[in-house]
Amino acid sequence: MQTQRMIEALQEVFIAADERDWERCRAALADKVFLDYSSLSGIPAQELSAADIVTSWMGFLPRFKATHHQLGNFSVQDDGESAIVKCYGTATHFFPTASGQNVWAVVGTYEAKLARWKDGWKVTALRFNLRYQDGNLALAEIAAVE
Template sequence: MKTILTSALVMAMATTVKSNNVINQKPGKEMETEKITNTIRTIFAASDARNWKTVENSFAKTVTLDYTSMAGGQPAQLSPEAIITAWKQILPGFESTHHQTGQYKVTVTGNSAQAQLRGLALHYLPNTTGNNVWVVTGSYHVNLVKEGRNWKVNYFRFNLEKQDGNLNLANLAKENAEKGISQSKHKLSATNKKVTGEFFCST
């Protein structure tokens, strides 16, 4: 669960810092690099907007989520549908989330690509403690594959660096989400639910 919370938050950023460094850039690959960074940014922005179909379409058929830096355990291989199911169990419970990414370093090799980037996630939810904000910072390692003209994420690892504010905010958001979200047909194992949860709860 913590993984789901961490993932969604750290991953969905409305404002993106455009500091892209392309490694081993070859003529003709600049457009592909832009598509790659746009795919990653779209996941964050669409998650913040709760535009689940857009998020789902940004993933490959199978995605490895690695949030072990926050939650321990092992990475999980999940379908886009399973990831969205998990994220819906927490993100809608926040009043708002804002993910910001930057310092992209992209390497393109044929129909495969790797991206290194930094991210910051702000989570806001008024509560009785008066401590309404949860901030998570860290870096990401993302692998993508090209499907047709589009790049899809098939590996997503978050490296936790720091978290501040109300560390219980994710639990409060989950409680809120459970009150308003219907049961999904997609079932997750306890392990996979933990991994996806950390994705949005980061750190």
Template sequence: MEGNKIINTVTNLFKGADDRDWALIQSTLAPVVMIDYSSMSGLGPIELSPAQVVDNWASFLPGFDKTHHQLSAFRVQLNGKAADVFYSTVTDHFLDDQVWTVTATYHTKLAKHDDTWLITYHKINFESHSGNVNLPKQAHQVIADRKAVQ
């Protein structure tokens, strides 16, 4: 039962990203979240508020026409009001007729607040990517071009 609630929270994080539903993303996050994308970005882990997480993602994801996160192979380790979740992802990022696909595993930690599981730690373990690996740069340019027009 708790395992399903935990997986739901993680799934909603990625559903929010794909749907650009920033409120859904924020609803999955604890007041402070350690985000670690160092295996992709080379930058170290950083503590962010839910609003800061959303600001970061909202400054990048809408540069793509759409994204699709496929999550699988969930392993939940429950320890009272804390949980560790390990899972695999394949994420497609689409822009015009191009696609950039990222394969990774994640380690996400959650804590139970009242009756709600919230994400406190979110780490990607980059494995590989394929397709147009320059698409992230193009997505950033799309965002910059939109801002220039406003």
């Protein structure tokens, strides 16, 4: 039962982001989160406030007409008060273009650390490990100007 709640806590971050429910997304994160997307962005890993993370995503994800994060193949290690959840992840970003190259897909794995709070599990660290990208790799730039 707790394992499923841990998985759902991680999923909530991405489902809420795809639905642009920023309050729900923020609520799934601890106040401070060690975020590492360096394999995708080149930006060094750092501890950020949940508010700063969500604000950044609010400026990026709505550029697209739709995004879809899909997680699977979960493994969970927990000690009752904290947990590490690992999984595969795919993020597709859709924005219609004149060329018909409308999708940018990012594929990799996630490793999340979670902590038990009085109201459930929250993400305290999130690392994305890029495996590959496919589709229109310029889609984020195109969506930003249109």
